[in-house]
Amino acid sequence: MSVTPAHLRTLASRAEALTAEVRALCESVPAGSPESEQLAEARQAAQWLARGAEDLERAAADLARFQVQPCRMPWSVCPEHGNTLSSAAGVSTCRVCGRTWNYTRMSQPCQEPVTWKVFDRAGTETRMCDGHVLGARAATQGATFIRLDPAAPHP
Structure with missing residues (x-):
């Protein structure tokens, strides 16, 4: 399987969704409760997941730039309007x-x-x-x- 920018963007999206889910779970526990204090590592994991999502988006953009090949048709066109x-x-x-x-x-x-x-x-x-x-x-x-x-x- 070859990696594409779309694959990396899909993973980034999943990481963003998981970040939101972990944060929502942590916020559902009342502040000051014993459980709330125990969720410090989960909050840290949510920050790492958010950073991972950002890194995956950057990797997708980098890969897209790397994979670009020129068209090489024998004549050039307007990139937006074609043969004009x-x-x-x-x-x-x-x-x-x-x-x-x-x-x-x-x-x-x-x-x-x-x-x-x-x-x-x-x-x-x-x-x-x-x-x-x-x-x-x-x-x-x-x-x-x-x-x-x-x-x-x-x-």
Whole structure:
């Protein structure tokens, strides 16, 4: 089994839930009672669980950054709007949002992070970024699109 950022986020969520459960249990015991004094270690464990949840969230973000692969399609696109670029005088501009790049982005391999696996009807797999998937959805019929990180938003 390979570890994914989604796996780590799931564990972080479980640690947060367990933290809340331990804290609620400790708070349910009346202050000053003999049981309340005995729960000091449980309160400390809740703090450790909360810290563990934070550490797992950071590890998920770190792993996501580490696993990023560039799209490498032979041309670049606007990462938000897809195949909407125009180029003049060495500057590429998205015709939708107006974002600019100070180079002819259209003739460069795409460096946006791969976020999708796309399977055509023949079963050939191509990995693409969000921007290229926008164009692929419009241009391909019968293709299957699989988000690599299901927790991430879809374009």
